[in-house]
Amino acid sequence: MAGAVNLLVQSHPINSALSLIVVMGSLAAEYLLLGAEFLAAIQVIVYAGAIMVLFLITIMLLNAGKEERTKGSRIATLLGVPGVLIGGVLVAWTLLHRSDMGSVPIGALWGDPKSIARLLFHDFLLPFEVTSVLILIAIMGAVVLASRPETGARAARKDG
């Protein structure tokens, strides 16, 4: 949570990215506490590994400096901050006191990769395949978008 707040406070994108890594790591620890060790490993590998490296490379590639701030309207600040505070306190109070939800035991050791794989490849086979097609389209789109505009123009000239 401190990492999440830090992400908002920092004005430099690199610092925000590093605090986001902190958030990802602590979420992986939460998943471990909940007994989903496969998801914890996936969280570390995919989020803290792949996605954050992608973000950092983009930040360094684009040489992002400090962002300039825009001044919000005064009425929004005056009305919004108390409104957010009241809403947050209400939601937290409702969740903490009025709920008869049960509790979650720590370390149930229950989401082992074997049962997840059985669920993934039997019950959720169609979404799995659709996701693979989505990934393929995303790869192609990323390559096309990030390619140099000169090559795109040349290809267009060759076509026309």
Place this chain on the structure above:
Amino acid sequence: MDIPLSYYLLLSGILFACGVLGFLIKRNIITIFMSIELMLNGVNLSFVAFAAHWHALSGQVFVFFVMVVAAAEAAVGLAIIIAVYRTRETLNVDQVNLLKL
């Protein structure tokens, strides 16, 4: 030792709210993308908490799908950011107000 489910939901809500706040107040487009990732992570946490609470493993499979879609979205979005930066030389979303130059 047991932790109440509402604590997990509260943390998930806080993470999601931080994501929304960052999405609204940040001006750097990369930071806005990181806020989106933060929102996805908050939702993932509530998915896992409910899965552990109801003993339904499909919640974790949904988290898996959310992660995959987030990875694809990050790749495409960062490619779009690079393309926008090439044509406009800025990362400020206030100055990117036209799709066409």
